[in-house]
Amino acid sequence: EYKVMVAALLGRMDPTKPKGTPLCDALMRVWTTVAFEAVAIRDVGAVSEVYLRRRALDDTAYPGEWHAPGSLYRHGERDRDVANRLEQEFGAPIESFRYVDKFTNDKQRGTIHSFIFLVELGGNPRLDDRHQWFPVNNLPAQTVDCHRESIIPMALTASMARMFPARIPG
Numbered sequence: 001e002y003k004v005m006v007a008a009l010l011g012r013m014d015p016t017k018p019k020g021t022p023l024c025d026a027l028m029r030v031w032t033t034v035a036f037e038a039v040a041i042r043d044v045g046a047v048s049e050v051y052l053r054r055r056a057l058d059d060t061a062y063p064g065e066w067h068a069p070g071s072l073y074r075h076g077e078r079d080r081d082v083a084n085r086l087e088q089e090f091g092a093p094i095e096s097f098r099y100v101d102k103f104t105n106d107k108q109r110g111t112i113h114s115f116i117f118l119v120e121l122g123g124n125p126r127l128d129d130r131h132q133w134f135p136v137n138n139l140p141a142q143t144v145d146c147h148r149e150s151i152i153p154m155a156l157t158a159s160m161a162r163m164f165p166a167r168i169p170g
Contacts, residue, residue, distance in 0.1 A: 015075035021060055024072070035114040036082040037070040037147075038097065039155035040090070040121050047135050048159065050152055051121075052143070053089055054130040061109050066134075067144040068151060070114070083119070091126025094119050100158035105146045114146075118155050 013019070019027070027033075040051040052066040069089040071082050083094045097117040105112045125131065134140060136156055139148055 018074065032111045032113060034073045035070050035112050036073060036079065036086070037068055037103075037114045037116045037151050037155075038083065038086050038090075038094065038119045039068045039116060039152060040119050040125070041136070041155060041159045042133065044133075047137075048156060049133040050136050050139075050156070051090070051125055051131070051133055052140070052147075054132075055144075062144050065142045065144045066140045067147045068155070072112075079115075079117070083117075089131075090121060091131065092124060093122040095122040096120045098158070101154040103146065103150045103154065114151065116151055116154050118158050 042049050042051075050068065053069050054066050055062050055064060057064045069086050071085055071089075073082055079097070079099075083097055087093050097119045099115060100118050101116045103114045103116060105114060127133075136152060139152070
């Protein structure tokens with residue numbers, strides 16, 4: 001009986017509008033969602049840095065932890081649509097992005113298939129107590145585990161491959 005009621009209520013929602021955090025969190029626990037992970041990496045001398053954003057202390061998932069900006073795809077969105085929304089988190093335009101890998105996380109929030117993109121920012125991103133560049137080999141202690149262990153290293157590998165392309169002996 002609850003399934004019928006929930007289905008009827010969901011059928012009345014506009015699929016193109018944001019759902020809100022409480023509903024999104026509830027839905028994520030019962031079916032797979034897809035995320036766009038935007039990893040910005042820059043080189044400062046010999047050091048590679050990654051741009052991270054700190055989640056609010058009252059966030060429903062990973063409160064107070066640092067992460068690469070990202071967002072769930074909304075109904076009907078394409079990659080560029082999500083990138084446009086993420087420009088608000090960066091405080092700078094995303095000039096280009098390149099798919100580098102995927103990662104599946106099925107821990108705290110439910111099963112999320114994350115598509116990892118290496119992004120190029122146009123201009124300087126926001127810098128404050130919740131938005132900072134960090135050396136990739138010295139991330140804050142409170143970095144979301146899957147970002148520290150998988151997402152950032154995958155993007156870094158792609159970034160290094162771009163800088164040092166494989167040479168085919170001739």
